[in-house]
Amino acid sequence: MPRTLIFTATFNERGNVEAWVRGVRRACPDADQLVIDDSSPDGTGDLLDEITQDAPYLEVIHRSGKQGLASAHLQAMRYALDRGYEHLVTMDADGSHQPWQIPDLLSVAADVDFVVGTRYGGGSHRAAVTRRALSWGANSLARTLLPTGLTEYTTSFRVFDRRAMSVITQASLRDEGYAFFLESVEAVYQARLSIAEVPIEFLDRVYGSSKIPRSQVFTSVGVLLSLWKRRLASGRRHEV
Numbered sequence: 001m002p003r004t005l006i007f008t009a010t011f012n013e014r015g016n017v018e019a020w021v022r023g024v025r026r027a028c029p030d031a032d033q034l035v036i037d038d039s040s041p042d043g044t045g046d047l048l049d050e051i052t053q054d055a056p057y058l059e060v061i062h063r064s065g066k067q068g069l070a071s072a073h074l075q076a077m078r079y080a081l082d083r084g085y086e087h088l089v090t091m092d093a094d095g096s097h098q099p100w101q102i103p104d105l106l107s108v109a110a111d112v113d114f115v116v117g118t119r120y121g122g123g124s125h126r127a128a129v130t131r132r133a134l135s136w137g138a139n140s141l142a143r144t145l146l147p148t149g150l151t152e153y154t155t156s157f158r159v160f161d162r163r164a165m166s167v168i169t170q171a172s173l174r175d176e177g178y179a180f181f182l183e184s185v186e187a188v189y190q191a192r193l194s195i196a197e198v199p200i201e202f203l204d205r206v207y208g209s210s211k212i213p214r215s216q217v218f219t220s221v222g223v224l225l226s227l228w229k230r231r232l233a234s235g236r237r238h239e240v
Helices: 017-027 045-054 067-082 099-109 127-147 164-169 180-191 214-234
Strands: 005-011 032-037 058-062 087-090 114-118 125-126 158-162 195-199 201-203
Touching: 005 017, 005 067, 017 032, 017 045, 017 099, 032 045, 032 067, 045 058, 067 087, 067 180, 087 099, 099 114, 099 158, 099 195, 125 127, 125 195, 127 214, 158 164, 164 180, 180 214, 195 201
Parallel strands: 005 032, 005 087, 032 058, 114 195, 125 201
Antiparallel strands: 087 158, 114 158
């Protein structure tokens, strides 16, 4: 398998993170793992440090304060690029993304630059009704305003090769929150890299509660409209 790094960002995931580490190891025993923790008050970082004692394949980065999801993903991409990894897998640690599906995404990533796990193009979404409605609305709007051939724009379950990581780390991304996932899809698309998606089974989180602030919904809509206007100005609107 090409040298692969599997990453997640954590904030108050003490109840979930050990199962994530073990599940990823079972699914991809040859891959390394990276967790970036934003000083979780529930002791997630302390638990991760304990796990590393018996898990040399796991690297934990502790950051001071809650610095945001987007910055964690960008830091992971720079980490992977600097250390020569050929692929970076990103995903949630809360049990909603299934580690056993990582090899499915990686097999497709052998032939393309960027792979997205989709809940819509043959996948399933089995979270709470409100979460399903929010995701469906966001992805429907994204498909309408920013057609790329993808059915999924907002999940973090993805695989990037080095070209895709380079494009995103060098892009001028506006948002520090969940809209990062919309912006990164558009950055890869505008760079004319190859894109594919793989159906995934998405479950509700195992422990804890959702961390998506209501304000992020409005921010994401604003980012979508901004990207749509940029598409109109560039003339590359409907090509897929």
